[in-house]
Amino acid sequence: MRKNLTKGKVSAVLLTAILATVALTGCGGGAKPAEGNAASPTSPQAAATASAKSDKVTIGYATKSSTSPFWVTLNEGAKKAAQDLGAELIMLGPPKENDITGQLQVIEDLVNRKVNGLIVAATDSVGVAPVVKKARDQKIPVIAVDTSISGAEVDSFVATDNIKAAEQAAEFLGNKLGGKGNIVLLNGAISQGTGKERYEGFKNYLEKNYPNMKIVLAKDCNWESEKALQAMEDALHANPQIDAVFGGWDGALLAAHTALKDASKLDKTLIVGFDAYPQALKFVKEGSFAADVAQAPYKMGYEAVKTAVSAAKGQSIDKRIDTGTLLVKPDNVDQYIKDNGIKLP
Structure with missing residues (x-):
């Protein structure tokens, strides 16, 4: 209530x-006006x-x-x-x-x-x-x-436009994996439009365009990295092969990166992030993230x-303003970092 x-x-x-x-x-300063000029x-x-x-x-x-x-x-x-x-x-x-x-x-x-x-x-x-x-x-x-x-x-x-942004990620992974593979989807919160749209945009695009790509786990993590880490660890225990991970925000993907590294499966799994955190961009540059969806916050x-x-x-205003996205990959990450003045950790 x-x-x-x-x-x-x-x-x-x-x-x-x-x-x-x-x-x-x-x-408003505290000074009084000069006498006679007030x-x-x-x-x-x-x-x-x-x-x-x-x-x-x-x-x-x-x-x-x-x-x-x-x-x-x-x-x-x-x-x-x-x-x-x-x-x-x-x-x-x-x-x-x-x-x-x-x-x-x-x-x-x-x-x-x-x-x-x-x-x-x-x-x-x-x-x-x-x-x-x-x-x-x-x-x-x-x-x-x-x-x-x-x-x-x-x-x-x-x-x-979170649906289009998630579709970008799905298309990228579909092409990279040749239309086949097991995917883990670590969502933010389905109760928020951003989480709902990213989840549905990614899932629906795969179902329509890459029917042989299977989401083996879709977990609502409520924007908490700790929950994403646990979900990723559970997915690794339950599935001998995970080909890619996508999530609603980079906090989840950085947690997934940790879990995959601990399981010695980092080099066998594609990670696509969302939000272009500096640490995520560093991983794109190094190759342990395949890509990251950059917004314009x-x-x-x-x-x-x-x-x-x-x-x-x-005054008159637009009803909808789309601020755009960019899929940051190894071939454009340096330019993106330079253009946006980002300092990597």
């Missing part, structure tokens, strides 16, 4: 939440100042995480957009990436602050719907970022704030 936040009350979740306020439309409350100068303050846009952003490489980059893009556009960004998040109760409290807090626009990176695509509806009932435009929202209308959705965060600011000002 959802908990309501009363005005002025700060929940325990928010005390441990991510809080980053970016105020960039003129900082604008009177009714002067044109004072009126212009008051108007500028009233025009300032405040965007609330309910993020998922401040620690995973993907979300760190996305959040940086969001902050840069706020800086460029002269907006105030209030960024809050639950203690854990899959904490729906914490995120509901975060979103309610942002709504109660009467922000001009709201960005939501849903930890549960269905679970956030009630508070999203509440925001829109109060005429606050809502932008979904990274993860789709089900059961509530949003003004725009800024994200990767910085662009995603930037476009989400840009779209929210436009919506808050009553």
Whole structure:
């Protein structure tokens, strides 16, 4: 059941939440104006100042995480957009990436602050719907970022086309394996649009185009690397031959890499990652990852704030913004690393 936040009350979740306020439309200093030069409350100068303050846009952003490489980059893009556009960004998040109760409290807090626009990176695509509806009932435009929202209308959705991205990975593995092989699929969370779409995109593409490729294990790991490691170890014990592993995020694939290495099967199994973590890119460069699906998290965060600011000002916005993907392989990994200024571990 959802908990309501009363005005002025700060929940325990928010005390441990991510809080980053970016105020960039003129900082109020403590210095007094020079005597004789101060604008009177009714002067044109004072009126212009008051108007500028009233025009300032405040965007609330309910993020998922401040620690995973993907979300760190996305959040940086969001902050840069706020800086460029002269907006105030209030960024809050639950203690854990899959904490729906914490995120509901975060979103309610942002709504109660009467922000001009709201960005939501849903930890549960269905679970956030009630508070999203509440925001829109109060005429606050809502932008979904990274993860789709089900059961509530949003003004725009800024994200990767996760179905197409997963299809890229499936096609790559199908070609590499000649249309035959045993696959392990380590998913994120089926309760989130991102996890559901990556799972279904990969699975459905294989079934349609490579019917002789068999998924011997499909495990929902709830975005937890420890669960992915256990699932991979279980798969290795149950199946004498595993030809490839794909997953919903690089945390799972890095765990699979560890399990395969410990089982002395790393050189016999293709790994295709998702998210282009620096460590995963290092493995692509070294050859122990066959490929990795790279998203554009910085662009995603930037476009989400840009779209929210436009919506808050009553300007027209696109209903769907696809920020694109790239399949990073050994033949283009160096260029990708260079183009994106990535430092490998």
